[in-house]
Amino acid sequence: MDLVSFGWALAGGVMIGTASALLLALNGKIAGISGILGGLVAPVRGDVAWRALFVAGLVAGGLVGLVLMPDRFDASGAPALPLVALAGVLVGVGTRIGNGCTSGHGVCGISRLAPRSIVATLTFMLTGGLTVLAMRLLGGL
């Protein structure tokens, strides 16, 4: 057991939870990243600015993180670029059709005990795990 990495993960989780809680308590919005992005791709008048600023905040926070913990951005474990592109397409299509991702369903939805989010989270954890297993068996990773 690697207690140090567990501690960092828990600390990161508390920060993510605090950020989502702030967005809900202050603005009344769910911090579902795929939903926030989806609302920028198919914009609705009057509902764009906060989304753009949230996404800008994500990148700004990424820059802070890059200064503090540059090794956390090591992308050498990512697959070859064509597979990364396929992954992006599947994530984009899947989150639009399934109305959410790890943040919206996994964090915010489970916190509300929403049945759709619990089922969605179990589903994407399962298919994610099976995909990694399949890739390993195929020697892809």
Add this chain to the structure above:
Amino acid sequence: MDARTKQGLAAFAAGALFAIGLVVGGMTEPANVIGFLDVTGDWRPALMFVMVGAIAVNASVYRWVRRRRAPLLAETFALPTRRDLDRRLLAGAALFGVGWGLGGYCPGPGVTALASGSISAVVFVLAMVGSMWVVGWVERSHATPDA
């Protein structure tokens, strides 16, 4: 400062804190995420605690939110109300999981990792946003008046 400016600042701050949490938690390193999903292999269980920490805080605040009529800076809460399980939800979540396992990025960490200039993150986000646009375009062009 007007309400919209305050909301914008709040959204920016929430996004920044969210991203720092993703970095600290280890979500922006694809190999770490793939290791977390590799339950039957060389499993890296730490990311489970990202979920635990995030849900613990969020669930507490949600209990407080349910007792209030309005958020602090806006007039209404925008909370999902659907409770039905349908094929779209399952199919979408399944596809998302395959993409997540394949690339090691989900939407938040992908956007956050743009800060590093990583080509993988750029390719991932462009493909993700492009496909989101295509799904929206297809659905709008197939929309029927009663749908």
